[in-house]
Amino acid sequence: MKGKREEAVVSSRRSILLGSAVLLAGGIAGRISNAAAAPEPKFAPAPPLPWKWPKLDPMEAGRRAYQNYLKNKG
16 A cells, blocks of 8 residues: 555664663662551561470361361362
8 A cells, every 4th residue: 555654663772771771760669669658567476486286186177177168169
């Protein structure tokens, strides 16, 4: 067709580097602003190691597993 002219899109090394630098700067700025707004989570300290193994009743564990399986439909 004579009326339409196709233009090839050419990416130079400079434009790719500039685009990636802008993307990196935006990501860093977003991370910094997000980190400043989020409060620190408060967790209870874990008991000291080594932890003791609790004694489990095999019949009670089986009953709970079966009931959980039925409740969650598989």
